[in-house]
Amino acid sequence: MATRAVSPVPAAGAPRQIPEAVHRRRWAILAVLLCSLLVVVLGNSVLNVAMRTISAPPPIGLGATQSQLEWAISAYTLVFAGMLFTAGLLGDRLGRKKVLLAGMAVFGTGSVLASMAASPTELIGYRALMGLGGALVMPSTLAIIMNVFDRAEQPKAIGIWAGAVGLAIAIGPVTSGLLLAHFWWGSVFLINVPVVASAVVAMTLLVPDSKDPDPGRLDPVGVLLSVIGLVLLVYGIITGGRLADFTEPRVYGTVGGGLLVLVLFVVHARRSDHPAIDVRHFRNPAFSAAVSSLALVFFALLGVTFFMAFYTQSVRGFTPLQSGLLMLPLAVAQMAFAPRARLVVDRFGARAVCTAGMTLMGLTMAGYALLDEHTPLYVLELLFFFQGTAMAHITPPATVSVMQALPREKAGSASAVNNTFRQVGGALGVAVLGSVLSASYRDRIDDRLAAVPHLPAGARHEAGESIEATLNTAARLGPAGHDLVRSAHAAFVHAMHLTVLGAAGVALLGAVVAAVFLPGRPATGTAGGPVRPDAEKEPATEAGQ
Numbered sequence: 001m002a003t004r005a006v007s008p009v010p011a012a013g014a015p016r017q018i019p020e021a022v023h024r025r026r027w028a029i030l031a032v033l034l035c036s037l038l039v040v041v042l043g044n045s046v047l048n049v050a051m052r053t054i055s056a057p058p059p060i061g062l063g064a065t066q067s068q069l070e071w072a073i074s075a076y077t078l079v080f081a082g083m084l085f086t087a088g089l090l091g092d093r094l095g096r097k098k099v100l101l102a103g104m105a106v107f108g109t110g111s112v113l114a115s116m117a118a119s120p121t122e123l124i125g126y127r128a129l130m131g132l133g134g135a136l137v138m139p140s141t142l143a144i145i146m147n148v149f150d151r152a153e154q155p156k157a158i159g160i161w162a163g164a165v166g167l168a169i170a171i172g173p174v175t176s177g178l179l180l181a182h183f184w185w186g187s188v189f190l191i192n193v194p195v196v197a198s199a200v201v202a203m204t205l206l207v208p209d210s211k212d213p214d215p216g217r218l219d220p221v222g223v224l225l226s227v228i229g230l231v232l233l234v235y236g237i238i239t240g241g242r243l244a245d246f247t248e249p250r251v252y253g254t255v256g257g258g259l260l261v262l263v264l265f266v267v268h269a270r271r272s273d274h275p276a277i278d279v280r281h282f283r284n285p286a287f288s289a290a291v292s293s294l295a296l297v298f299f300a301l302l303g304v305t306f307f308m309a310f311y312t313q314s315v316r317g318f319t320p321l322q323s324g325l326l327m328l329p330l331a332v333a334q335m336a337f338a339p340r341a342r343l344v345v346d347r348f349g350a351r352a353v354c355t356a357g358m359t360l361m362g363l364t365m366a367g368y369a370l371l372d373e374h375t376p377l378y379v380l381e382l383l384f385f386f387q388g389t390a391m392a393h394i395t396p397p398a399t400v401s402v403m404q405a406l407p408r409e410k411a412g413s414a415s416a417v418n419n420t421f422r423q424v425g426g427a428l429g430v431a432v433l434g435s436v437l438s439a440s441y442r443d444r445i446d447d448r449l450a451a452v453p454h455l456p457a458g459a460r461h462e463a464g465e466s467i468e469a470t471l472n473t474a475a476r477l478g479p480a481g482h483d484l485v486r487s488a489h490a491a492f493v494h495a496m497h498l499t500v501l502g503a504a505g506v507a508l509l510g511a512v513v514a515a516v517f518l519p520g521r522p523a524t525g526t527a528g529g530p531v532r533p534d535a536e537k538e539p540a541t542e543a544g545q
Contacts, residue, residue, distance in 0.1 A: 291402055
């Protein structure tokens with residue numbers, strides 16, 4: 001039986017997989033989906049700038065410790081990652097538009113509650129609720145893109161989708177800094193509410209619903225195992241960093257328990273006839289390399305981003321607004337290059353582009369080791385720009401490889417896999433690199449704290465937990481604390497240097513993975529994505545339902 005090629009402009013008389021009415025408004029639909037992406041990314045980026053304020057004692061902040069700040073980020077990321085499998089399956093089963101709208105409502109509610117949190121514990125809980133909303137939103141956006149764009153246009157649409165992350169990176173910190181300059185810390189979460197409200201209205205009017213005509217059953221056991229495993233693993237790593245001792249039984253016991261549960265998750269997925277994730281997909285080297293590259297690059301990126309706010313604010317003395325403005329080169333580079341990455345992939349292939357991007361990411365990470373208390377700002381701005389350029393040439397081709405490796409009707413599951421590895425990588429990056437930073441900082445500052453007269457052992461231990469804790473202690477000492485401030489700055493810069501070198505190693509490992517396993521230059525007409533054996537035989541999309 002003859003097959004028909006998937007093309008953005010079908011031949012005369014040939015049926016189009018995408019309904020014509022949907023095809024005509026596909027770019028308007030993409031614009032609406034980018035609003036939901038903007039909200040989800042804002043949910044994380046605004047917190048990065050506000051961390052120093054939240055760590056301040058009440059009434060300015062919540063008095064959050066370093067580990068509580070890590071959990072404020074990780075709670076969102078872990079719930080997000082743990083629920084992505086189920087969210088993708090729900091979208092494929094019930095309808096992606098329905099799940100998207102539900103996710104936006106949950107995210108908006110969580111944002112309002114987070115803005116009114118009265119303690120770090122409450123903030124962590126509401127951030128987890130925001131993570132649930134984000135988990136429902138993110139797989140649906142990519143799945144809908146795959147169902148309203150023909151195959152040849154998908155790389156362009158995904159490039160724009162990835163570039164929108166740069167816009168969110170720019171808007172988040174700057175908006176957060178403006179709000180913190182005039183309002184209380186909780187206002188950074190309220191910025192999500194008008195975006196959510198307007199996006200829900202536009203989605204209701206424009207976005208078509210779509211779903212898998214043959215969905216599988218949900219896998220509650222698999223979801224539970226994945227959530228428990230990830231929480232145990234990251235909690236153990238954060239605890240080890242906070243204690244500056246990874247040999248404590250509660251640390252290695254928790255980490256080992258998390259790894260064991262994750263192994264059970266894989267075993268369960270292999271034996272189940274309706275797994276949360278079909279692990280057989282990972283037999284495809286290109287698919288495995290793409291998701292691994294995403295995990296490794298977000299491990300390095302989010303781990304470094306977590307403490308960069310402390311470098312610019314606590315060490316260099318910039319305000320939250322100035323700290324946000326300093327990140328504009330990263331955002332501009334990603335916005336400029338991500339939508340055009342497909343052109344480079346068409347010419348050189350996904351393997352070369354991702355390998356070069358990961359290598360550049362590793363070099364920029366290592367470049368942070370050049371920073372000290374007096375480094376000219378142009379050095380930091382150049383590093384941010386090249387880091388954004390690297391991200392723009394990693395995320396789009398890797399995402400296209402993942403999304404086009406599965407049939408269109410499984411787009412929700414493919415999107416869930418893509419975003420899960422990104423979020424898990426980011427969560428582990430914050431936990432691991434944050435722990436390395438904390439342990440290195442404590443090791444460097446402990447002797448100096450021990451020399452402070454009349455400082456009780458408990459207060460000394462607390463002051464060594466983070467640079468903000470040390471600076472708060474120094475402030476209470478008055479003029480006698482000036483030397484302690486200088487020591488805190490020097491200790492943090494030293495710890496940062498060690499940490500970014502570890503991040504650089506992880507990024508370079510990603511370059512090796514991409515170079516060995518990703519596909520080379522694509523065949524004509526593949527638009528930068530891997531060719532599935534069934535690529536020409538996909539059933540008609542459900543987008544017109």
